[in-house]
Amino acid sequence: MRNFKSLVLGTAFAIATSASAMAAPITGSFDITGLFQAENSAGTNVAFTQATAIDFCASPTGACVTDAGAGTGTGTFQVNNASAGNTFGITDGGTGVVKDFSFSPFSSVNDFLKIGDLTFDLQEITNSSFSAGNFEFLVLTGTGMFSREGYDDTAGTFSFTGQTNGLDTTGTFTFSGAAAAVPVPEPASLALFSAGLLGLGLVRRRKA
Structure with missing residues (x-):
């Protein structure tokens, strides 16, 4: 015995x-959408070509209400185009919280996105570009880390695209997030x- x-x-x-x-990495991809304003270091709404920070609006639709200060508050987003079978634990139509941030200069933002038990730490901005004219665009790309209870922390990529009509200081944004490809490990568990x-x-x- x-x-x-x-x-x-x-x-x-x-x-x-x-x-x-x-x-057990997190897998899949998704988009989020909402409203934002581009700001300078003083927290004043400016054109994209003069902006150093992003201020997200309190609601993803309707009138834009923002926090005071530059890159220090929070806003709300809505999920769109969540990939089938994703393990983010999110579905289209869900809403979450996104933190305002400064991109010039940039410092990492913990819990940049949060929805349910999923968070995304914004760790690095690898590229930024602007365009002006009848329509203004601001594009930021970078990397970060997804975290969710029951899964390994998983490296991820993001692409932020903001747009205005060239007249209003409030614009729409799309943020595309995806878990980075994870190499298949040797069968160490076996x-x-x-x-x-x-x-x-x-x-x-x-x-x-």
Whole structure:
């Protein structure tokens, strides 16, 4: 009986070890939309070519109400085009909170996006571009980290596109987020599990 208990406990430990080694990355892609205003460092609404910060509006539709200050408040977004089978835990039509931020200069923003138990830390802006005319565009791309309970933290990419009609200071934005491709690892979990059973078998034979 003592040997049997040791075998059961050892097998349970081997299974737990293999499960903890098994990666469970967040997968999929989605878009969010809403309203925003471009601001300078003083928190004043300006044209994109003069902007250094993004101030998101309190509602993704309707009149724009923003927080005071430059890049220090929060706004609301709506989810669109969530990919089928995604593990973000989100669906089209859901709403979440997005933090205002300064992109020039830029510093990382923890919990930049939050919806349900999903968060996205904005870690780096890799490119920015502006265009002016009858329509103004602001494009920012970069990288960050998705986090969700029950999943591994997963690197992700983002693309922010803001647009105004060239006259109003309030514009619409689309933010596209996606989990970065994760290389398929070697079957370490299977190796751990097999090694655990092999070790238990050897111990059991020695005691027999």
